[in-house]
Amino acid sequence: MxxxxxxxxxxxxxxxxxxxxxxxxxxxxxxxxxxxxxxxxxxxxxxxxxxxxxxxxxxxxxxxxxxxxxxxxxxxxxxxxxxxxxxxxxxxxxxxxxxxxxxxxxxxxxxxxxxxxxxxxxxxxxxxxxxxxxxxxxxxxxxxxxxxxxxxxxxxxxxxxxxxxxxxxxxxxxxxxxxxxxxxxxxxxALCGIKLDNKKFFKMTSGVRAKGKIAVYIDDKKTAGNFGELQFADSGISGIPAFQVSRYVSIALYENRSVNIRLDMFSHLGDIENLLNSRKNILSFVTMGDLGNGLINSKLWLGILEIAKISPELKIKKIDNKSFDRLVLICKNLSFTAKGIGDFDKSQVCTGGxxxxxxxxxxxxxxxxxxxxxxxxxxxxxxxxxxxxxxxxxxxxxxxxxx
CATH class of the missing domain: 3.50.50.60 (FAD/NAD(P)-binding domain)
Incomplete structure (x- = not known):
């Protein structure tokens, strides 16, 4: 035969x-x-x-x-x-x-x-x-x-x-x-990077690799999530955790549904509010820029401060409660709108068939x-x-x- x-x-x-x-x-x-x-x-x-x-x-x-x-x-x-x-x-x-x-x-x-x-x-x-x-x-x-x-x-x-x-x-x-x-x-x-909005943030953080949790919300409903080393690029997020959830983003965008990506870069560090409050008491820390030193990648910390609308030069003693609460919230929930997905030539597999x-x-x-x-x-x-x-x-x- x-x-x-x-x-x-x-x-x-x-x-x-x-x-x-x-x-x-x-x-x-x-x-x-x-x-x-x-x-x-x-x-x-x-x-x-x-x-x-x-x-x-x-x-x-x-x-x-x-x-x-x-x-x-x-x-x-x-x-x-x-x-x-x-x-x-x-x-x-x-x-x-x-x-x-x-x-x-x-x-x-x-x-x-x-x-x-x-x-x-x-x-x-x-x-x-x-x-x-x-x-x-x-x-x-x-x-x-x-x-x-x-x-x-x-x-x-x-x-x-x-x-x-x-x-x-x-x-x-x-x-x-x-x-x-x-x-x-x-x-x-599928198994590819995710293109996100907020070009300024990703330009600031491009090249950073850091542990974090990624979650996909489709039409405001959590659909998928993963934890591991995320990679930041000019256009958005990559790395294995992003790859693992990318197929859900790909399908949802094809169906013209709204897709929100949320990052928690402190999920493995416990209560971030208590942690940041305790770090305020480190005597050598003067500015809000200092507050992230040794805690998280410096470029990523500056990006988070940018989204929180807090100057890295602001004195720690002068930050008001409202601004600090906003910073804590953003640390746990960096939110972006998905704008696209990696091309076929950058994807390891496909959905469909x-x-x-x-x-x-x-x-x-x-x-x-x-x-x-x-x-x-x-x-x-x-x-x-x-x-x-x-x-x-x-x-x-x-x-x-x-x-």
Whole structure:
């Protein structure tokens, strides 16, 4: 049986390897000039390829994902990579290759492809798919604009969506889905920074990294939150806590809803009012600018004073109760209006894709027999921490085995 895999990323290669074990003739079609290009950038080049903790909350309460991961879990993924030569290193639940090189994961998968003698077609785009007498006819072209028709008994589509288009996920396959009348939720950037108003504040704080809590309020209702190291930039906020909640911002802005971002940069320090009052008594502190020294990043403290409309030169002894109360409130609740989200080229994954309700237990599309999907093209996105790669391994395994 001839099996075509469209997409040479993590989910596509996993699909190919398990499809091969069924003694099928497998061909991987990839429009990049090399396979697994995107994986080299994961985990800051170290490739956090799964996580020891895996629950529905890691996929934004998508409990159906857990039903699939029960069939190929994080522990199965570790065992799989052990068997092809990758030794794991675990830190706070994050699982990396012990080499701490993403290239180790890529190389191991490529060596397995070579062992199974998988056919690889690089620089090849799929322009159209037709089903003729239960055989899929693919109309393809390469970068030299040479056209070619390919024929397969079964297809697995693992092209991704639009996240990181320079690495291959450029949305170029979506028009083919449209031609096949396959419905999908609109792809939107996720795991990316959030653009906020108050340019003056962010210009003052650009480059700052500081622990804090971020909360997303959509139409004045708290929707999501996270704590960790936030990164301040000219346009807004970034860092893992911002990434973790960005998909909610992305969806809400697409739906033209109001989105408010609130930061608490003192949540881990206890009662900030008592803390600031006690610091007033430090004898060497003279001005309000002095009050933040050693407590919080100096640029961030000046930004907070700016929002509170308090001069850093104001003598501590001269601050009135109303101004001090306002400062305490702002310390606990820096409030901004979300103006946008990071572009696709700055997002690690997308929300959207083909709903899981439209595929069966083997990830075959319910309306087209022998057409399977794997990876990010399905409407599954997880938080940072190896969860999205785990979905690639899980869905690739299931699609490849389910042929």
């Amino acid at each position: 001839k099996v075509g895999i469209i997409g040479g990323g993590a989910a596509g290669i996993m699909s190919a390897l398990f499809a091969c074990k069924g003694k099928n003739e497998v061909t991987v079609i990839e429009h990049n000039d090399k396979l697994l290009k995107k994986i080299l950038s994961t985990g800051n080049g170290k490739c956090n390829f799964t996580n020891t903790e895996l629950k529905a909350e890691d996929f934004h309460n998508n409990y159906q994902v857990i039903e699939f991961t029960d069939r190929f879990s994080q522990f199965d993924a570790v065992k799989f990579f052990n068997n092809i030569g990758v030794v794991e290193y675990i830190r706070d639940g994050y699982v990396y290759p012990n080499s701490e090189q993403a290239s180790s994961i890529r190389n191991a998968l490529l060596m397995e492809l070579n062992r199974y003698d998988v056919n690889i077609l690089l620089n090849t785009y799929v322009k159209d798919i037709k089903l003729l007498n239960n055989v899929f006819e693919l109309d393809t072209c390469n970068t030299d604009r040479k056209s070619c028709k390919l024929y397969f008994d079964k297809l697995i589509v693992a092209t991704g969506l639009k996240a990181s288009p320079k690495l291959g996920s450029d949305g170029s396959f979506l028009p083919v889905l449209d031609k096949l009348h396959i419905e999908y939720r609109v792809p939107l950037p 083909i709903p899981l309700k439209d595929v069966d237990e083997n990830l075959m599309y319910k309306d087209i027999k022998n057409l399977y999907f794997a990876g990010e093209i399905l409407d599954v996105d997880g938080i940072c921490g190896g969860y999205n790669l785990q979905w690639a391994w899980t869905s690739g395994y299931i699609a490849g085995n389910g042929l």
